[in-house]
Amino acid sequence: MMKTITRLHKAMMVLEYFTSHSWAWSTENMSMLQNHMSPEDKKVFNFDVRQLHWAEYMEDYCLGTKKYVLNEELSGLPAARKHLNKLRNIRYTFNTVLVVLIWRVFIARSQMARNIWYFVVNLCFKFLSYFRASSSMR
Known part of the structure; x- marks a missing residue:
């Protein structure tokens, strides 16, 4: 537990300056530069963030922070990912x-909810039987 607390404290101290200050950002210069660039320059110096694949970017960002800012080993990542997948599956279950x-309790107490449930299930079965019939005709 002390190892975890020490690592957490170290991370807080490293990132304290960036998390405790207020920042004002302006994109006027970037917009002006992008408007004055030729099409060839736009291809070479592509800095349009709308084209980023954000999931990949965030993963690389977190890995880089872990490796270069916190100086931690990346060898435990596969086990951590496996553990997170297990926790996600437990949460979904x-x-x-x-x-x-909750739905069973609601259906048991309300005739209208029961009728809606039977209607939806019946509609799904008809939909599936329609697709089975149409796929067997080919």
Whole structure:
């Protein structure tokens, strides 16, 4: 536990300046530069953030922070990802069970909810049987 607290404290101290100050950003110069660039320059010096793949960018950002700012090893990442996937699956299972239980209680107490449920299930079965029939005709 002390190792974790020490690492957390170190991370807080390294990032304190950036997290505790207020920043004002202006994009006027960037917009002016982009408007004055030729099409060839725009291809070479592409700095349009709308074209970034944000999920990949954030993953690289976090990995870079972990490796170069916090000086931590990246060898534990596969195990951490496996653990996060396990926790995600547990959360999805728990949420599904919770929704089903709440829905069952709601259906058990309301005739209108029961009728809507039977209608939706019947509609799904008709939809599936239509696709089975149309796929067997080919």
